[in-house]
Amino acid sequence: DAGVIQSPRHEVTEMGQEVTLRCKPISGHDYLFWYRQTMMRGLELLIYFNNNVPIDDSGMPEDRFSAKMPNASFSTLKIQPSEPRDSAVYFCASRSDSTDTQYFGPGTRLTVL
Amino acid sequence: AQSVTQLDSQVPVFEEAPVELRCNYSSSVSVYLFWYVQYPNQGLQLLLKYLSGSTLVKGINGFEAEFNKSQTSFHLRKPSVHISDTAEYFCAVSDGRGGYQKVTFGTGTKLQVIP
Numbered sequence: 234d235a236g237v238i239q240s241p242r243h244e245v246t247e248m249g250q251e252v253t254l255r256c257k258p259i260s261g262h263d264y265l266f267w268y269r270q271t272m273m274r275g276l277e278l279l280i281y282f283n284n285n286v287p288i289d290d291s292g293m294p295e296d297r298f299s300a301k302m303p304n305a306s307f308s309t310l311k312i313q314p315s316e317p318r319d320s321a322v323y324f325c326a327s328r329s330d331s332t333d334t335q336y337f338g339p340g341t342r343l344t345v346l
Numbered sequence: 347a348q349s350v351t352q353l354d355s356q357v358p359v360f361e362e363a364p365v366e367l368r369c370n371y372s373s374s375v376s377v378y379l380f381w382y383v384q385y386p387n388q389g390l391q392l393l394l395k396y397l398s399g400s401t402l403v404k405g406i407n408g409f410e411a412e413f414n415k416s417q418t419s420f421h422l423r424k425p426s427v428h429i430s431d432t433a434e435y436f437c438a439v440s441d442g443r444g445g446y447q448k449v450t451f452g453t454g455t456k457l458q459v460i461p
Contacts, residue, residue, distance in 0.1 A: 266449075324390070334380075
Protein backbone atom coordinates (compact mmCIF):
# COMPACT_ATOMS: atom_id res chain seq x y z
CA ASP A 234 0.00 0.00 0.00
CA ALA A 235 1.20 3.53 -0.77
CA GLY A 236 0.25 4.83 2.65
CA VAL A 237 -1.69 8.00 3.31
CA ILE A 238 -1.30 10.43 0.44
CA GLN A 239 -1.57 14.19 0.85
CA SER A 240 -1.46 16.94 -1.71
CA PRO A 241 -0.04 19.40 -2.21
CA ARG A 242 3.08 18.94 -0.10
CA HIS A 243 3.67 22.69 -0.01
CA GLU A 244 1.25 25.52 -0.50
CA VAL A 245 2.01 29.21 -0.47
CA THR A 246 -0.90 31.59 -0.79
CA GLU A 247 -1.91 35.12 0.01
CA MET A 248 -4.21 36.17 2.78
CA GLY A 249 -7.83 35.99 1.76
CA GLN A 250 -7.40 33.22 -0.77
CA GLU A 251 -9.14 29.87 -0.56
CA VAL A 252 -6.95 26.88 0.19
CA THR A 253 -7.89 23.23 -0.33
CA LEU A 254 -5.84 20.41 1.11
CA ARG A 255 -6.39 16.86 -0.04
CA CYS A 256 -6.00 13.46 1.50
CA LYS A 257 -6.30 9.89 0.30
CA PRO A 258 -6.41 7.45 3.23
CA ILE A 259 -5.10 3.91 3.22
CA SER A 260 -7.55 1.65 1.41
CA GLY A 261 -9.87 -0.13 3.82
CA HIS A 262 -9.37 2.28 6.69
CA ASP A 263 -12.57 3.39 8.40
CA TYR A 264 -11.29 6.48 10.20
CA LEU A 265 -9.74 9.64 8.83
CA PHE A 266 -8.23 12.40 10.96
CA TRP A 267 -7.06 15.93 10.15
CA TYR A 268 -4.40 17.49 12.38
CA ARG A 269 -2.62 20.82 12.44
CA GLN A 270 0.92 21.18 13.73
CA THR A 271 2.45 24.49 14.81
CA MET A 272 5.38 25.42 16.99
CA MET A 273 3.13 27.20 19.44
CA ARG A 274 0.30 24.69 19.80
CA GLY A 275 1.89 21.40 18.81
CA LEU A 276 -0.25 18.76 17.13
CA GLU A 277 -3.98 19.48 17.31
CA LEU A 278 -6.83 17.30 16.14
CA LEU A 279 -9.14 19.34 13.92
CA ILE A 280 -11.77 16.81 12.89
CA TYR A 281 -12.22 13.12 12.31
CA PHE A 282 -14.50 10.95 10.22
CA ASN A 283 -15.77 7.42 10.61
CA ASN A 284 -17.09 5.74 7.47
CA ASN A 285 -17.12 9.15 5.73
CA VAL A 286 -19.26 10.75 8.44
CA PRO A 287 -17.82 13.59 10.55
CA ILE A 288 -17.81 12.45 14.16
CA ASP A 289 -16.07 15.24 16.04
CA ASP A 290 -15.24 18.65 14.62
CA SER A 291 -14.71 20.37 17.94
CA GLY A 292 -11.10 21.09 17.03
CA MET A 293 -11.94 23.10 13.92
CA PRO A 294 -10.77 26.59 14.88
CA GLU A 295 -13.47 28.65 13.21
CA ASP A 296 -16.04 28.77 10.45
CA ARG A 297 -13.38 29.52 7.89
CA PHE A 298 -12.37 25.86 8.15
CA SER A 299 -14.45 23.08 6.62
CA ALA A 300 -13.77 19.42 5.88
CA LYS A 301 -15.53 16.90 3.72
CA MET A 302 -15.22 13.24 2.96
CA PRO A 303 -17.37 12.50 -0.12
CA ASN A 304 -16.20 8.88 -0.31
CA ALA A 305 -13.98 6.38 1.47
CA SER A 306 -10.90 7.29 -0.55
CA PHE A 307 -10.87 11.06 -0.46
CA SER A 308 -11.12 13.95 1.97
CA THR A 309 -10.57 17.69 1.74
CA LEU A 310 -9.82 20.39 4.26
CA LYS A 311 -10.72 23.85 3.04
CA ILE A 312 -9.82 27.22 4.48
CA GLN A 313 -11.74 30.21 3.16
CA PRO A 314 -10.57 32.91 3.52
CA SER A 315 -7.07 32.03 4.64
CA GLU A 316 -5.14 34.12 7.16
CA PRO A 317 -1.43 34.25 8.08
CA ARG A 318 -2.15 32.55 11.41
CA ASP A 319 -3.33 29.49 9.49
CA SER A 320 0.27 28.84 8.45
CA ALA A 321 1.13 25.37 9.74
CA VAL A 322 1.72 21.80 8.67
CA TYR A 323 -1.54 19.94 8.16
CA PHE A 324 -1.50 16.18 8.56
CA CYS A 325 -4.02 13.61 7.53
CA ALA A 326 -4.06 10.22 9.24
CA SER A 327 -6.16 7.10 8.85
CA ARG A 328 -6.78 3.92 10.74
CA SER A 329 -8.89 0.84 10.44
CA ASP A 330 -11.47 -0.31 12.95
CA SER A 331 -9.38 -3.38 13.70
CA THR A 332 -6.25 -1.53 14.82
CA ASP A 333 -5.48 1.26 17.24
CA THR A 334 -2.68 2.73 15.18
CA GLN A 335 -3.08 5.89 13.16
CA TYR A 336 -1.01 6.11 9.99
CA PHE A 337 0.07 9.60 9.06
CA GLY A 338 0.57 11.19 5.69
CA PRO A 339 3.65 13.33 4.95
CA GLY A 340 1.77 16.55 5.61
CA THR A 341 1.05 19.75 3.72
CA ARG A 342 3.10 22.77 4.71
CA LEU A 343 0.84 25.81 4.30
CA THR A 344 2.22 29.32 4.26
CA VAL A 345 -0.22 32.21 4.13
CA LEU A 346 1.43 35.52 3.34
CA ALA B 347 -10.34 14.89 29.68
CA GLN B 348 -7.29 13.01 28.58
CA SER B 349 -4.01 14.89 28.39
CA VAL B 350 -0.31 14.24 27.97
CA THR B 351 2.69 16.08 29.38
CA GLN B 352 6.15 15.70 27.93
CA LEU B 353 8.43 17.24 30.48
CA ASP B 354 11.41 17.92 28.23
CA SER B 355 11.18 19.92 25.04
CA GLN B 356 14.75 19.07 24.03
CA VAL B 357 17.12 16.30 25.06
CA PRO B 358 20.73 16.32 23.87
CA VAL B 359 22.61 13.06 24.29
CA PHE B 360 25.90 11.69 23.05
CA GLU B 361 25.95 8.87 20.54
CA GLU B 362 25.90 5.40 22.14
CA ALA B 363 24.67 6.82 25.44
CA PRO B 364 21.32 5.77 26.94
CA VAL B 365 18.31 8.07 26.78
CA GLU B 366 14.98 8.39 28.51
CA LEU B 367 12.20 10.63 27.22
CA ARG B 368 9.58 11.33 29.83
CA CYS B 369 5.82 11.25 29.40
CA ASN B 370 3.02 11.60 31.93
CA TYR B 371 -0.64 11.30 31.12
CA SER B 372 -3.89 12.22 32.76
CA SER B 373 -7.09 10.25 32.44
CA SER B 374 -9.64 8.88 34.81
CA VAL B 375 -10.35 5.78 32.75
CA SER B 376 -8.33 3.07 31.09
CA VAL B 377 -5.97 4.28 28.43
CA TYR B 378 -4.03 3.34 25.36
CA LEU B 379 -0.60 4.93 25.13
CA PHE B 380 1.59 5.55 22.12
CA TRP B 381 4.99 6.89 21.16
CA TYR B 382 5.43 8.32 17.68
CA VAL B 383 8.58 9.60 15.99
CA GLN B 384 8.75 12.42 13.47
CA TYR B 385 11.81 12.86 11.28
CA PRO B 386 12.35 16.26 9.63
CA ASN B 387 9.78 17.09 6.99
CA GLN B 388 7.94 13.81 7.47
CA GLY B 389 4.75 12.59 9.08
CA LEU B 390 4.58 10.74 12.36
CA GLN B 391 5.46 7.05 12.56
CA LEU B 392 4.44 4.70 15.33
CA LEU B 393 7.32 3.55 17.54
CA LEU B 394 5.35 1.47 20.00
CA LYS B 395 2.04 1.26 21.81
CA TYR B 396 0.58 -0.01 25.05
CA LEU B 397 -2.97 -1.35 24.97
CA SER B 398 -2.99 -3.89 27.78
CA GLY B 399 -0.98 -6.75 29.22
CA SER B 400 2.74 -6.51 29.90
CA THR B 401 3.73 -3.07 31.09
CA LEU B 402 7.05 -3.21 29.23
CA VAL B 403 6.52 -2.58 25.57
CA LYS B 404 9.17 -3.02 22.92
CA GLY B 405 9.05 -1.08 19.69
CA ILE B 406 11.02 -0.51 16.54
CA ASN B 407 14.59 0.74 16.34
CA GLY B 408 15.49 -0.63 19.78
CA PHE B 409 13.13 1.59 21.75
CA GLU B 410 11.04 0.41 24.66
CA ALA B 411 8.63 2.02 27.10
CA GLU B 412 7.19 1.09 30.44
CA PHE B 413 3.63 1.77 31.48
CA ASN B 414 3.39 2.75 35.13
CA LYS B 415 -0.20 3.16 36.22
CA SER B 416 0.56 4.40 39.72
CA GLN B 417 2.88 7.08 38.35
CA THR B 418 0.67 7.69 35.30
CA SER B 419 3.81 7.58 33.20
CA PHE B 420 4.93 6.02 29.95
CA HIS B 421 8.61 6.89 29.58
CA LEU B 422 10.50 5.96 26.43
CA ARG B 423 14.00 4.49 26.68
CA LYS B 424 16.82 3.32 24.49
CA PRO B 425 20.04 1.85 25.91
CA SER B 426 22.30 3.20 23.16
CA VAL B 427 21.31 5.91 20.70
CA HIS B 428 22.52 6.44 17.16
CA ILE B 429 22.83 9.58 15.10
CA SER B 430 19.84 8.38 13.09
CA ASP B 431 17.65 8.62 16.20
CA THR B 432 17.77 12.41 15.98
CA ALA B 433 14.11 13.33 15.58
CA GLU B 434 11.12 14.60 17.49
CA TYR B 435 9.24 12.14 19.67
CA PHE B 436 5.59 12.43 20.62
CA CYS B 437 3.78 10.68 23.41
CA ALA B 438 0.05 10.21 22.90
CA VAL B 439 -2.96 8.89 24.81
CA SER B 440 -6.45 7.78 23.98
CA ASP B 441 -8.98 6.70 26.55
CA GLY B 442 -12.09 4.61 26.68
CA ARG B 443 -14.42 7.56 27.11
CA GLY B 444 -14.43 8.16 23.41
CA GLY B 445 -14.02 4.54 22.44
CA TYR B 446 -10.28 5.07 22.04
CA GLN B 447 -10.92 6.94 18.82
CA LYS B 448 -9.46 10.32 19.72
CA VAL B 449 -5.75 10.53 20.35
CA THR B 450 -4.25 13.45 22.25
CA PHE B 451 -0.61 14.19 21.55
CA GLY B 452 2.00 15.75 23.78
CA THR B 453 4.02 18.76 22.71
CA GLY B 454 6.95 16.63 21.62
CA THR B 455 10.55 16.11 22.72
CA LYS B 456 13.37 16.83 20.30
CA LEU B 457 16.12 14.29 20.69
CA GLN B 458 19.48 15.52 19.46
CA VAL B 459 22.16 12.88 19.24
CA ILE B 460 25.65 14.38 19.40
CA PRO B 461 28.48 12.57 17.60
